[in-house]
Amino acid sequence: MSYMPEVTYEDELKVWSGGERSNCFAAHLSIGEVIYKQLESNPKLIAQISATEQTRLTREEVRLNAMRVASYMRGLGLKQTDIVGLMARNTTHLVAVAYACLFNGMPFHSLNTSYEQDTIEQLFSITKPRLICCDGDEYARVRAASEKLQLQATIITMRKHPVGGDSLSILDILTTPIEANFQPYRLQQGPDQIVAILCSSGTTGVPKAVTIANSQRLLVPLLRLSSNSMQYTHSTLDWISGFIILLHAGAFNTTNVIADNEFDPAFMCRMIEQHKINLVFQCPSHMAMLANCPEFEQADLSSIETYIFGGSRCSLEIQQRIRSRIRGNLIFSYSITELNSTGTVNIHFDAKPNSVGRPVAGNKLKIIDEQGQPLGPNEVGEVCLYSGQQWSGYYGNPEETRLIRDSQKWFHTADLGYVDQDGFLFIEDRKKDMFKYHNIMYYPNEIERVISQMPNVAEVCVFGIWDAVHGDEAAAAVVKRHGSKLEPQDVLDFVNSHISAKYKQLNAGVIIVDDLKRSGNGKTNRRANKDHFMNVQSMKGVNLISFNN
Numbered sequence: 001m002s003y004m005p006e007v008t009y010e011d012e013l014k015v016w017s018g019g020e021r022s023n024c025f026a027a028h029l030s031i032g033e034v035i036y037k038q039l040e041s042n043p044k045l046i047a048q049i050s051a052t053e054q055t056r057l058t059r060e061e062v063r064l065n066a067m068r069v070a071s072y073m074r075g076l077g078l079k080q081t082d083i084v085g086l087m088a089r090n091t092t093h094l095v096a097v098a099y100a101c102l103f104n105g106m107p108f109h110s111l112n113t114s115y116e117q118d119t120i121e122q123l124f125s126i127t128k129p130r131l132i133c134c135d136g137d138e139y140a141r142v143r144a145a146s147e148k149l150q151l152q153a154t155i156i157t158m159r160k161h162p163v164g165g166d167s168l169s170i171l172d173i174l175t176t177p178i179e180a181n182f183q184p185y186r187l188q189q190g191p192d193q194i195v196a197i198l199c200s201s202g203t204t205g206v207p208k209a210v211t212i213a214n215s216q217r218l219l220v221p222l223l224r225l226s227s228n229s230m231q232y233t234h235s236t237l238d239w240i241s242g243f244i245i246l247l248h249a250g251a252f253n254t255t256n257v258i259a260d261n262e263f264d265p266a267f268m269c270r271m272i273e274q275h276k277i278n279l280v281f282q283c284p285s286h287m288a289m290l291a292n293c294p295e296f297e298q299a300d301l302s303s304i305e306t307y308i309f310g311g312s313r314c315s316l317e318i319q320q321r322i323r324s325r326i327r328g329n330l331i332f333s334y335s336i337t338e339l340n341s342t343g344t345v346n347i348h349f350d351a352k353p354n355s356v357g358r359p360v361a362g363n364k365l366k367i368i369d370e371q372g373q374p375l376g377p378n379e380v381g382e383v384c385l386y387s388g389q390q391w392s393g394y395y396g397n398p399e400e401t402r403l404i405r406d407s408q409k410w411f412h413t414a415d416l417g418y419v420d421q422d423g424f425l426f427i428e429d430r431k432k433d434m435f436k437y438h439n440i441m442y443y444p445n446e447i448e449r450v451i452s453q454m455p456n457v458a459e460v461c462v463f464g465i466w467d468a469v470h471g472d473e474a475a476a477a478v479v480k481r482h483g484s485k486l487e488p489q490d491v492l493d494f495v496n497s498h499i500s501a502k503y504k505q506l507n508a509g510v511i512i513v514d515d516l517k518r519s520g521n522g523k524t525n526r527r528a529n530k531d532h533f534m535n536v537q538s539m540k541g542v543n544l545i546s547f548n549n
Contacts, residue, residue, distance in 0.1 A: 007358040007423035014366055014374035016423050021362030023216045024251070030214050031195060032102030032184045035250035039063035039099075042253050045227055048095055051271045052259045053159075055092045059253070062095055065174055069100035072176040076154065078106060078130060080188055083197065085129030086110040086237055087120070087138050088158045089260040093170045097133050097158075098237060098246055102195065103184040109197040109209060109395075110238040112520025113138055119206055121145045126209050126396040127197060129153055136160030139167055159260065191215045192390040198337055199238050199520070200394075207520075209395035210337045217341040217362065217389055218244055219251055227253040230303075231279040232271065234263050234286060239521040240337050241281050241311065254279070263522075265290040269299035276303040278328075283522040284314030285459070291321040292458040292481050301325050308333050308345075312523045313427065313445065315452035315459075316354045323349060332356045334427065336385065336413050338404060339363075343385045344425050355424040356417075363387050366410070367419060380418045382431055384410045416443070433526065435464040435472035437503035444526070447474055447506070450498045451491060456484035461516050463530040465508035475508035477516060477529045486512060511536055 008017045025034045039047070043060035050056075057065075073084070084101055086108050088094050101108045109127040111120060113135065124132075124145055134142045136157045143166075146153045154168065161169045187193045195214035199207035212218070231254050235242035249256035257275050261267065263286050271277065282290070287309055290296055304326040310333035323330045334356035335343035344365065346357030359365045364386040367375040375381045386409060393401030405411050417427040429443040436442075444462035451460045459479040464472035480486035488510035495506050517528035 009377075009423060011376075014376050016359055016365045016419055016425075018359035018361045018363050018365075021217070021360070024219050025216060027191075027216070029216075030102070030105065030184070030187045030191070030193075031216065031218065031247060031251070032099070032105060032214075033186075034216070034219075035099060035247070036063070036103060036184045038251055038253060039066075042227065045253055046255045047249060048092070048256045048258060049230075049275060050090075050092050050258050050260070051267075051275070052261050053092050057092070057095075062099065062250075064178070065093060065096035066099035066103060067178045067182050068174050068176045069096045069170075070103045071179040071182065072173050073100060073104055073106065073131065074179060075176070076131065078104070080105040080185065080193070082106060082131075083127045083129045084108040085124060085127070085132035085134075085142075085153065087113055087115075087132070087134040087142060088236070089113060089135055090234075090236055090242070090258040091135070091158045091260045092258075093174065094133075094158060094237070095246060095249075095256070096174070097156075097170070098243075099250060105185045105187045105193065105214070107194045107196050107211075108237070110236070110243075111199060112236065112238045114520045115207075117141055117145065121148060122206050123199065123209060124151065125149050131156070133158055133170070136162050136167075143167070187214055192392070194392055194395075196237075196243060197395050198240055198243065200337060208397060208400055211392040211395050212240070212243070212337075213340050213390055213392065215340065215389055217387065218247055220244065220248070220342050220360075229254045229278045229305075230257055230275050231255070231281070232257040232268075232275075232277045233281040234259065234268075235281065235283065235521070239283075239311070240335075241283070245281055263289065265293035266295040269293070269295045269301075272303060273300045278303055278305045280304055280307045282307070282309050283311045284309060284318070285312070285516070285518060285522050285524060287314055287322055288318050288459045288479075291318050294482060296321075296325065299325075302327055304328050306331060310334055310356070311521070313448075315449070317452055319349070319353065334425065336411060338391065338411055339385050339387055340389060340391060341387055346424065348424075352420075352422070352424045355420075355426050357425060358423050359385075359425075365419065365425060367417065368412075375418075377421050378418055380416055380428055383413045383415045383417045383425065383427070385413060386410050435474070437471045437473065437507070440503045442474075442501075442504050444474065447476070447495060447499070447504055450495055451476060451478065453498075454486075454491070454494055456481050456486045456490075458482070459516055459524075461524050461526060461529045462506075463526050463533070465530070465533070467508075470507065473508035474504065474506050475530070475533055476506050476510045477513050477533060478510060479513060479515060488512060509533075509537070 047059040196212040305328035308331040332346040344357040367381040429445040
């Protein structure tokens with residue numbers, strides 16, 4: 001596979017390389033131009049199916065709708081320097097808005113629908129969108145933010161349109177006449193121009209506005225199927241996986257199956273069976289929910305040819321359960337949004353389980369120690385990625401931009417890992433999650449791995465609770481598997497019997513929860529789970545079960 005060559009290792013520099021990468025389409029074309037031409041050349045193919053709204057759109061219908069929205073934007077006088085705000089679920093006509101922005105060379109700034117009011121205001125205060133498309137569910141919050149920031153933005157609702165007020169329905173916009181001789185705009189800044197602004201995970205504070213370049217590096221040939229292929233992700237457009245899947249539907253003629261409900265694993269099983277979905281792109285938290293639901297074992301998942309996941313750590317048990325139920329490839333993908341492309345992929349799950357794989361073509365990888373010196377094979381340090389392409393940084397935040405990308409254009413991921421003798425990367429933990437107990441360093445993932453081995457555990461999050469004497473004491477929030485019985489003492493006893501070190505015990509306690517706290521993009525939020533633990537502890541007025549003797 002030309003996209004996934006054998007990795008090469010430069011021993012002197014201690015750098016692993018995925019080799020050269022070539023574009024799928026003519027290099028001078030923007031992504032908007034690529035999608036426009038592909039939609040035009042395959043008008044009768046089904047472009048999108050909404051499993052929740054029960055709609056189907058051909059590629060011709062999607063192209064015409066996107067042209068109408070783009071013409072409306074042009075009629076407002078919006079230029080390529082303006083930004084469109086998004087805060088929406090995967091509804092029928094969101095594709096028209098996204099493609100319209102691509103046709104106009106105009107970036108959109110996408111926020112997750114779960115963001116709090118302060119977060120909405122802080123993010124939109126950075127990009128100052130002139131047009132905002134949101135669901136009616138979030139209209140009041142978006143309007144309040146717009147008024148507080150004095151944006152004077154036009155607001156369009158995508159579903160559950162409010163009665164009264166000053167919002168417009170997307171259905172109204174779709175009546176806009178298409179501009180005469182409509183063509184996608186050429187990009188004023190070429191492939192370095194910003195195509196989208198997404199959000200970092202926000203697990204350590206307010207999400208940062210991550211710029212994405214209008215580069216064909218976003219198109220991943222590894223995911224390319226055929227015009228008969230059906231693809232699905234529950235990720236929305238604030239997460240790069242949701243964005244990439246939408247781009248692939250336009251560029252590679254696949255059919256995009258969408259849903260605007262809260263993620264429901266049983267509903268997903270039915271979608272796969274009904275629509276014979278071939279490609280699934282999923283975050284690990286949804287994988288755990290899927291593998292833990294009663295319908296999983298009986299569902300017909302035989303249509304899945306490629307099941308790709310990434311974004312955070314997933315227990316090996318969950319990976320193996322998913323792998324046992326599909327006939328196609330289980331692919332672990334690793335990157336950071338800031339890289340603007342896939343970083344590494346593991347297409348050799350059976351040979352290298354739990355590895356996030358090798359660097360893809362066009363990328364390089366190195367491991368560094370705390371002094372910034374490169375490390376060799378099987379040495380644990382911070383993972384650094386290099387793509388070589390232009391990155392405009394965090395929008396409006398040059399200070400944070402300089403912290404994550406050095407002068408040699410290497411991204412410092414803050415993830416700890418190592419590369420084995422075959423060039424496969426293994427992620428050990430987050431650098432920032434390092435704890436100290438009596439000045440002895442340890443990482444929460446070491447304990448999470450043990451707890452994940454318990455047959456009655458579906459998911460777990462371990463975090464540190466500060467103690468003035470001991471330092472960081474480990475605590476855990478645990479989700480039990482459906483229909484099972486699990487008590488905090490069971491978890492404490494299991495860890496005690498499998499880990500001998502005192503400093504790696506759950507010295508601060510355990511709580512059993514219905515679900516873990518997550519960031520807007522579905523990642524487990526260690527800080528939020530810790531805060532919930534502290535609230536429960538405070539309400540009880542006593543320490544939870546603990547080994548503090």
